[in-house]
Amino acid sequence: MKVKNQSFFLLRNHPSHKSPHHHLPQFPTFTKCCLNKDQETLVCDIQNTLLLNSTSFFPYFMLVAFEGGSILRAFILLLSYPLLLVVDHELGLKLMIFITFCGLKLKDMKNVGRAVLPKFYLENLNLQVYELLSSARSYGIKVLIFTRVPRVMVEEFCKEYLSVDDIIGTELHSIGGYFSGFVSSSGVLVKHKAVKEWFGNERKPDVGVGSCILHDQLFISQCKEGYVVSKEDGKKSARTIMPREKYPKPLVFHDGRLAFFPTPLATLCMLLWFPLGVLLAIIRLFVGIYLPYHISRIVGGLTGVNIAIEGCDYSWENKNKQTGVLFVCTHRTLLDPVFLSMTIGRPLTAVTYSLSKMSEMISPIKTVRLTRDRKQDGETMYQLLREGDLVVCPEGTTCREPYLLRFSSLFAELTDEIVPVAMNTHVTMFYGTTASGLKCLDPIYFLMNPRPSYHVQVLGKLTKELTCSAGGKSSHDVANYIQKKLADALGFECTNLTRKDKYLMLAGNQGIVEDHDLTFNGLIEYELD
Template sequence: MEEHGGTDNMGSLDIVAITSFNQLLNDPIFSYCKDIYLVRKSDKRSWKNLPREKYPKKLVFHDGRLALKPTPLETLAILMWAPVGVILAILRIIIAISLPYGVSSPLLAFTGLQLMVTKPQSQSLVQNSSQLPNGKHKGILYVCNHRTLLDPLYLCFALGKNLHAVTYSLSKMSEILAPIKTVRLTRNRHQDHEMMERLLSQGDVVVCPKGLHVVSLTYSVDSHVSMFHGTTATGLKCLDPVFFLLNPSPIYTVQLLEKVSSKVSTCLDGSMSRFDVANYVQRELAKALGFECTMLTRKDKYLTLAGNEGKASTRKEN
């Protein structure tokens, strides 16, 4: 089944179905199709796998550990690498949580972990925090897209300093192993607002965009792996960093962007709601990464992959 067009305001969604002659056409799904093509079994001889670059739509949701097609040769390579990868992942974790950034960064690079950092031209945007009317300094809120649970940690490596990471539904094991302070969101707007203000009075904070109310600095993250993906919606979340570190030479890219202006981030003039600000930040992140924004939400992702809305109350934590 193929999709043509889009679901935005600029066009409609056209669905084309391909089915066999012995397939019943009274299936409700065919009522959504613009065109239906019937093919004979003999026609399958001329069928070929469609190259990925010619797919009508790019893959949006993915939930699997393997980052490669498990052909016999590649499966053999995974089995041969797995014992070495486990030892290497444990070594990388020990180095990351036990040594300062100045020492751990070159050691981790020696083990194959690659970190690429791009900073804006104005270095003051990264270093300076905002000043409150009472003379006290408030930390910077770093806003990023989400690739793996290691996103805040890699920002710390890029900046060379510790940050407070605001998390949601993080496993206990991940919290224990985290070398930086992690604080959970309660999903109560008033409580989370007070908690964020308290953390920002203590230093810089990193969070994914969920509505902004302070001067913030956006940064984009991207990861490249060869064997295992370091994120999942249905598996054990505490193993996500482990699978990422199992790769022979994974790459993390951290790109620091320009600071969101005070007028935009605080919504003081009333021209932008908190949703508008979050969407603005997400568009800037997508532009930096070369990604395409969709109308799909986090709720859509978890309903598709895990059968729930991605809330901590609807599933047991790992």
């Protein structure tokens, strides 16, 4: 009874349950805000303002707990959710911070903030509020973010994608490169007090944007002009999801395993599925390894793996040719060559570098390691082509989004028997690629999805006039032509980004490992001159 009465008392005193009579006078909607060059500062929050459906920041804490921590940490955070519903907002925030950050490495949080969270922030970004911030930037108005959530969770996104001038949020205590799980001595940020401290008693920010809750009303009351994002504004924005072409900057690379927004219900479903998913992935692996191609394709379909095949016409194959066919694929996961072999019903050889021992053992097709020496690797692949068909992915690394990275040109110098293959994947729960995690688990995670899908489109063989030796084209021209042809087939966009760009952005390194480190996997890639 004491717990029940205490919970009722806390709920009654939660800001969202306050009587309207306790609210400050209502401010106009932010759509009526008209900025001008005379204004100097604009302040707003990211929660309930810049992000849609962010009354609870629980899903973003879950992303940090799972991607930066472990599935056990995510499970403990989910168990705490019922308690978060009955305690007051500040206590609930401290509890989420403790479970999510206690013992977490600072560098792991930095990786999550740089490579994981931005994708989910962009997908929930309020387009209209973002356009207001963009207008402020165009007028030279200084934009400041004041938020109660931990600063480390939003700083990377706000500076990299929104170009804000400063972020003031709750600071976390750390020791020896690890978070302690507690907030700093200053406590959870109180926004209206933080604004006063930041600007002093003699100055006020020109424009403030917040939500309709009491804390934000107090926050924007410290500004010369205050505007709110009402529920009606939120509903209008939610009906039109921010299109990719309007993102502040293209989202080409992102990391992490979770392919869904981890709300409490979605996270519960994932955790319940996880043991079954591991078992299902093992079954699918054995099907792909031990059964013939045409049977494994059927049995795989019965387990939920959807393989869509388009344009697979192998009638141009010449049984008496001296060299094999070189299949040039887009690179979505490590399983690209395996699914291509299943599609055409023929064993292929895949060239790799630094492939994990586990991936080598479970591979149902032949894999050959390369040395990164262009001349030596060219000779190796030429010899492999004399023995049979070969598959390469000239992007050199995987890309999840609808973009193609720059193609290496080495493959174009090897043969005129070139067949472009457009491959794409779709997952609903887990991504089968990673830049900073255990790459040997990539195939497992992909096959753990309830219904993973592969779309394989074998395009027509490249005509002799478009090849190097027969057509006199440069290897760069051939590589660029095939990249454009594959992008058109998939509806993707070509880029000049490379594997180095990806790893510098996601992992803070160039993706190069020593020979003794066998945790890195990928298909052949060389830089274009």
